[in-house]
Amino acid sequence: MSEKCMIKVEVCCGTTCFLLGARELLALADDPPAAWQGRVEVIATPCMDACNGNRFSGSPYVRINGTLLSGATRDLVEQRVNAIMAKPQPERSAEQ
Amino acid sequence: MINGVIRMRRELMIRLLRSYLAGTIDDDIDKIPCQLRPRDMASTRCCPYKDRAIIKYRLMALLGAAWEDEQDESRPLRDYLRDALAAHARPARPLTVCGTGCSGCEDGKYQVTDACRACFARPCTYNCPTQAISFRSQRAHIDQDACKNCGKCMELCPFHAITRAVVPCEEACPVGAIRKNAAGVAEIDFTACIFCGKCFAACPFAAILERSELLNIVDDLQRGRKLVALVAPSAAGQFPGSIGQLFAAMAAADFSDVIEVAIGAEMTTAHEAAEYRERMAAGARLLTTSCCPAYVEAAKKHAHAIVPFISNTPSPMLYAAQIAREKHPDAAIVFIGPCIAKRHEATLHPGVIDWIMSFEELGALLAAKGIDVMSQPEWPMPRPAAASARHFARSCGVTEAVLKELAANTHDHDVEAKAEAVAVQGRVIDGITTKSVKQLQLYGLGKLPGNFLEVMACPGGCNNGPCSLSC
Numbered sequence: 001m002s003e004k005c006m007i008k009v010e011v012c013c014g015t016t017c018f019l020l021g022a023r024e025l026l027a028l029a030d031d032p033p034a035a036w037q038g039r040v041e042v043i044a045t046p047c048m049d050a051c052n053g054n055r056f057s058g059s060p061y062v063r064i065n066g067t068l069l070s071g072a073t074r075d076l077v078e079q080r081v082n083a084i085m086a087k088p089q090p091e092r093s094a095e096q
Numbered sequence: 097m098i099n100g101v102i103r104m105r106r107e108l109m110i111r112l113l114r115s116y117l118a119g120t121i122d123d124d125i126d127k128i129p130c131q132l133r134p135r136d137m138a139s140t141r142c143c144p145y146k147d148r149a150i151i152k153y154r155l156m157a158l159l160g161a162a163w164e165d166e167q168d169e170s171r172p173l174r175d176y177l178r179d180a181l182a183a184h185a186r187p188a189r190p191l192t193v194c195g196t197g198c199s200g201c202e203d204g205k206y207q208v209t210d211a212c213r214a215c216f217a218r219p220c221t222y223n224c225p226t227q228a229i230s231f232r233s234q235r236a237h238i239d240q241d242a243c244k245n246c247g248k249c250m251e252l253c254p255f256h257a258i259t260r261a262v263v264p265c266e267e268a269c270p271v272g273a274i275r276k277n278a279a280g281v282a283e284i285d286f287t288a289c290i291f292c293g294k295c296f297a298a299c300p301f302a303a304i305l306e307r308s309e310l311l312n313i314v315d316d317l318q319r320g321r322k323l324v325a326l327v328a329p330s331a332a333g334q335f336p337g338s339i340g341q342l343f344a345a346m347a348a349a350d351f352s353d354v355i356e357v358a359i360g361a362e363m364t365t366a367h368e369a370a371e372y373r374e375r376m377a378a379g380a381r382l383l384t385t386s387c388c389p390a391y392v393e394a395a396k397k398h399a400h401a402i403v404p405f406i407s408n409t410p411s412p413m414l415y416a417a418q419i420a421r422e423k424h425p426d427a428a429i430v431f432i433g434p435c436i437a438k439r440h441e442a443t444l445h446p447g448v449i450d451w452i453m454s455f456e457e458l459g460a461l462l463a464a465k466g467i468d469v470m471s472q473p474e475w476p477m478p479r480p481a482a483a484s485a486r487h488f489a490r491s492c493g494v495t496e497a498v499l500k501e502l503a504a505n506t507h508d509h510d511v512e513a514k515a516e517a518v519a520v521q522g523r524v525i526d527g528i529t530t531k532s533v534k535q536l537q538l539y540g541l542g543k544l545p546g547n548f549l550e551v552m553a554c555p556g557g558c559n560n561g562p563c564s565l566s567c
Contacts, residue, residue, distance in 0.1 A: 013336040013470055015345075016463040019106045019456070021098045023565065044336060047468040056110060056463070 007040045007084055009077060010063040014047025017060035025060060025072060033078060040081055100140070101302040108132075108154055109310065109460030116314055117464055125173040128155060146196070150302075153194040157305035160312070162192035180311055186451065187307040190291055190439035193274075193282050197303035200280035201263040206243060206250055208236045211257035220249035220258065268298035270528045271398050290393040292528060292553045293436035293562030306436060306563070310457045313430055317350045324424050325351040326416045326449075328433030329358040329481075330489035330558040334455050334565045335469045343475035345467045346458070352427055353420070358481030360416030361387075361488040361497070367409040368494075369501035372520075372548060380405070382539060382547050385494050387411040389441035390553035391528060398533050401540025405549075412488060413438060417448045432458050434561025437553065454563030490557040491526040495550045521546045527555030 011017075011025045022044075029042035050061040050068060058070030064080050108128070115124040129148035133139070139147050153163050155173050159180040214234040221229045221236070228242035229249060236257070238249070250258040265274045265282050273288035274295050282303060284295070296304045316323055325346050335342050343354040364387060372383045386392060386407040395402045413431050420429050428450035431438060435454075442449040453461075462469065484500055487493035499520060523539075523546035525532045536551070538544045554560045 014463075014468045015335070015459055016110060018336055018469075019110070019459045019463055019565065020103055024098050044470070046470040057107065 007036075007081055008063075008065055009040060009042045009081060010045045010048075011042065011072075012048040012050065012059075012061040012063075013044040014049075014051065016051045016056050017047070020056075020059040021073065022060040022062075025062060025074060025077060028074060028077060033082075035085065036081065039085065101300065104151075104302065105154070106456055106460060108151070108158060109308075109457060110463045112155065112158055113310070113314060113460055113464035116311065117318070121177065122174050125155065125177055128173075150194060150197040153196055154302070154305060157192055157194070158308045158310060160187045160307050160309060162187070162189070162307060163194045163196070163305075164192060177311065181315055184312055186309055186439070186443065188443065189286060190307055190436050191284060191289070191293075191296060192305050192307055193284055194303045194305055195279070195281040197301050198281045199301045199303070200276060200282075201265075202261045203276075204245065204263060204267070205240055205261050206238055206245065206247065207259055207261055208238060209257050209259055211255045212236050212253075213255055213257070215254065217254070219252035219254070223248050223252055264298040264300060265295040265304060268294040270294065270530050270533055271394060272530075274304075288397055290390045290397060290528070290553070291437040291440040292390040292394075296436060297562040306439075306454070308457065309451045310453065310460070313451050313453055313457075314461060316428060316451075322352045322424065322427040323350075323451075324353045324355060324420045324427045324429050326355050326357050326360075326413065326420060326429060326431045328431070328435070328438075328489065328558060329356070329361060329412070329486045330434050330561065330564060331432070331455065332486065332489070333559070334434075335459065337469040337472065338474065340474035340477060341469050341472040343477070344472035345462055345469045347475065348467050348472065349461055349465055351430070353424060354475065355416055355420050355423075356477075356481045356486075357412045357416040357431070357433070358485040358488065359419060359479075360412035360414070361485035362482055363415040364409055364412045364488075365485060365494075365497040365501050368407050369498045371407055371409055372498065372502065376547065380547075381542060382549060383407055384539070384549040385551060387488065387494060388437070388551055388553050388558075389435070389444075390437035391525075391551040393437065393440065394528055394533055394553070395536060395540075399536035399540060402536045403540070405540060411441065412485075413441065414445060414448060434558055434564035435554075436562055455565050456563050459565060488557075489559050491552050491555070492524050492550065493557060495522045495524060495548065498548065520548050522548045522550070525549065525551040526557075528553040 011022050013022050026044055032040060032042065048061055051059050060072050062069045062072040062077055069080060111128060115121040129151040132151055133144045133147040135144050137144060141147055152173060156176050159176045161176050212235045214231055225246060226242045226244050228239045229236050250260060271288055271290055273285045274282055277283045296306060331342060332339050346354050375383050382405040384402060384406050386409055392406060395406060417429050430451045430453050431449050432453045439452045442452050484497040487496060525535060535544060539549055559566060
């Protein structure tokens with residue numbers, strides 16, 4: 001038995017990101033693309049502290065498998081996730 | 097749903113407040129338009145200079161000023177800032193139209209698009225009552241002088257090739273209060289305006305602006321003035337985290353106390369139910385809710401027949417303010433909600449509410465102060481409001497609360513007995529439109545059934561107010 005690696009999408013829900021578009025990104029958790037089923041986990045996280053200083057113009061921020069993405073939109077997140085999914089995935093044993 | 101207009105509005109609020117809190121606003125404020133639109137950045141209008149001019153007017157509105165009142169175009173924003181803080185007063189009118197930003201959208205004409213196939217049936221020409229449609233170069237053409245805008249061609253075209261160009265603000269206004277003036281710029285007729293904010297939400301050029309009180313509120317907080325926040329029931333679900341965490345975030349932003357307006361809604365419910373019983377016992381045929389100020393304004397200005405049937409019960413905001421005054425007689429009171437019409441309601445009751453703040457503005461304040469709602473502890477609420485009172489924010493919520501109260505409360509047995517003889521026939525108008533304004537008049541004239549009418553200007557209720565974060 002083996003399963004594909006899970007892709008983790010963390011949506012920053014700090015107040016700035018939430019005001020500037022993170023709210024809409026959370027729809028990816030409730031209504032994900034069909035192909036994401038069982039392979040992508042979308043979660044809301046507290047402030048990632050990515051918007052300090054004048055970097056708040058880059059809000060909303062999203063972290064995909066640990067990589068920070070600024071100016072995130074639903075389309076952009078879908079593109080990045082789909083690109084990761086299209087790459088050959090290492091498999092891991094479910095028994096490990 | 098976020099879009100360019102909403103994003104710019106919120107970004108400007110955050111930028112302005114960050115600068116104020118850093119103590120650099122005097123130096124920064126006139127630079128913001130250039131910082132946001134440097135000359136090598138793609139313009140959203142004709143050129144970066146016009147973009148900058150419009151950003152300046154947006155900042156003026158954030159300082160409470162109106163485009164219409166501008167006397168000197170060269171006046172720097174720091175002068176408007178100084179005036180706003182010195183006046184320490186709420187703007188008389190909640191909205192301004194930035195004529196410079198108005199695109200002067202084309203009137204609602206019918207137009208033929210490239211989808212026209214010059215078909216054999218040509219139902220557009222056969223059915224046009226004024227013979228305004230002819231065919232040239234294998235395509236339909238509408239003679240705009242002859243067209244009477246009946247829309248039959250659009251309705252009948254099998255290819256959906258005919259569209260109607262709309263003026264979004266005029267299309268959104270349910271009472272015809274916004275029209276283009278002789279210069280082709282939108283203008284609000286405040287004698288007709290009901291302050292519902294539909295034009296504000298509809299304008300894709302962000303030409304309709306709220307005149308904010310934000311800087312005065314933040315200035316009061318920074319100066320250590322005691323400010324009590326009254327939070328509208330629609331706050332639930334506006335921000336990430338729980339309502340208790342939101343209240344804790346507001347305390348962290350230096351509000352002295354946070355009071356649920358839903359506590360005021362409990363009082364509105366009790367008084368409105370009592371008023372219903374009394375009026376029905378006295379032989380009245382209808383009682384309508386009074387908590388939506390845009391509805392009350394619509395009735396007064398456009399549906400006079402229904403005015404006698406509007407409940408005299410104060411709104412939840414007014415009751416909550418009464419509670420706040422008793423608890424904190426030395427504090428200034430800030431109502432926080434999703435509504436533009438509440439600004440007008442506060443103006444009608446001078447001395448009751450000191451400031452009005454939108455959820456967007458609250459969000460900008462928390463963002464500027466670096467307060468993360470999700471990371472806050474739960475606020476220890478002395479007494480959470482009843483669920484039925486919290487539901488005031490959604491359509492049918494008031495009716496449900498009043499019905500529950502009527503079923504439970506039996507203070508005056510005589511009046512109760514008479515009222516019970518008249519079974520409650522609840523009706524709801526969920527969103528004020530041109531059609532529903534006519535319905536209001538018909539309800540007033542007794543031509544529509546029902547003896548308890550709830551009216552919400554925003555479809556779905558206050559949760560979908562023009563300044564909510566969920567819209």
